[in-house]
Amino acid sequence: MNQEAIVQIPDGLYAGSGVLTKNSALAPKAIYDGGYDGKDILVRIANGGAGQSGLIGAWADGFIKHCVEFHKFAPFRIGWYLGDTTESLGLLAAGSVDIAVTYNKAAESQSVSSGAAVQRVYGFRDHFLLVGPKSNPAQLDAQKDDILVMFNKIVSSGNADVASPPDDRHPTRFLSRYDKSATNIKESELFITIGQVPWALTYSKWYHQYPLFPLQALEAASALSEYTLTDRGTWLSSPTDITEKLTIFKAGSDDADDPLLNPAHVLLGSRVNASNAAMSKLFMKWVAMKTEGQKVVSEFKKFGEVLYSEAPDTE
Structure with a gap:
């Protein structure tokens, strides 16, 4: 070079x-x-x-x-x-x-x-996407829940699973980019909007800090059965063996007021x-x-x- x-x-x-x-x-x-x-x-x-x-x-x-x-x-x-x-x-x-x-x-x-x-x-x-495991341990409702309700459910279910770890399924966990990226800023904004700061000491055990780039983060969320915030470009650029293990629970639109728009x-x-x-x-x-x-x-x-x-x- x-x-x-x-x-x-x-x-x-x-x-x-x-x-x-x-x-x-x-x-x-x-x-x-x-x-x-x-x-x-x-x-x-x-x-x-x-x-x-x-x-x-x-x-x-x-x-x-x-x-x-x-x-x-x-x-x-x-x-x-x-x-x-x-x-x-x-x-x-x-x-x-x-x-x-x-x-x-x-x-x-x-x-x-x-x-x-x-x-x-x-x-x-x-456009940002909230994706997660098909088992959906936080019981997100893609038809009825808005993005803030979904983040609340992830927090509640994550805390409950830390207190009493489930034996029959993966616990609720959220993979955070935790790297000062736009995705990390957006996920943090959504948590703060619902009054939660899972990265503060002592940070929530269901909050998985994974400071790598988009493709690697989505691959990790897929392998570990965790919820994460990603974007449409990353999703469509990822191999099917990664995305087939996950479900899109909420996707952003072109509406300028959509919190999941990623300009x-x-x-x-x-x-x-x-x-x-x-x-x-x-x-x-x-x-x-x-x-x-x-x-x-x-x-x-x-x-x-x-x-x-x-x-x-x-x-």
């Missing part, structure tokens, strides 16, 4: 992933070339789930093709750097990447307010590498175009199903 592809990690940013030393570096998880023979990486994008599902790669290849065929630019490459929302925004603030695709409005607004990001556009709509925004950093500035700015414009970046979103499928919804016409 070319040395210029390696970027610096701000001290402590990836501590949850086991990177604790100073002056640590991060290699791109993947490099895309659009099918051409480009050499230089002219856009560096940080993201978690959409990178794992393949959308970042589809965007990258589509953008490179657009630039080569429409603008007649020389071929180039795009690097994807794996990071959750907190990590991606940290890389952006440090100038280690040019663009971050993230999922938390409050964190994104702070990035813009602080000057770390200079532009924010709506990229696509993902993704694309942020341009203020410390973009000088050689990448023009291409990164063009990517921001391209990704919002209905006939370009948004068309890629609407046509991106896994196992025959579209993973994400296009960005709405207005915020």
Whole structure:
């Protein structure tokens, strides 16, 4: 791998992933070339789930093709750097990447307010899913219960199973990403909304802290028969031997007021590498175009199903 592809990690940013030393570096998880023979990486994008599902790669290849065929630019490459929302925004603030695709409005607004990001556009709509074992030990009712009732049932059943462990079934447990990701922030928000803080000392024994990325977390929840919050992109990107053991109890919609809507925004950093500035700015414009970046979103499928919804016409 070319040395210029390696970027610096701000001290402590990836501590949850086991990177604790100073002056640590991060290699791109993947490099895309659009099918051409480009050499230089002219856009560096940080993201978690959409990178794992393949959308970042589809965007990258589509953008490179657009630039080569429409603008007649020389071929180039795009690097994807794996990071959750907190990590991606940290890389952006440090100038280690040019663009971050993230999922938390409050964190994104702070990035813009602080000057770390200079532009924010709506990229696509993902959707959170509450999933769990088919045995459904918390007795969630997918037809009648709203998401807060479901979280209350998980808390009540989890506490009861800790006090009196069941002999004939798996106990009720909830797998938390526990990693400062947008999913972790959302699940925490839902627990706090019902007046529960299961991660506080002494943390609830049914609350399983599992600070890994989306695909790995869903695989663990499936293997351990635990409830968890995931997203549609991760669900549809996972092998059937993982998802067939789980049930979707509640799924988010495109309604802006739906607590399980998971909007993704694309942020341009203020410390973009000088050689990448023009291409990164063009990517921001391209990704919002209905006939370009948004068309890629609407046509991106896994196992025959579209993973994400296009960005709405207005915020």
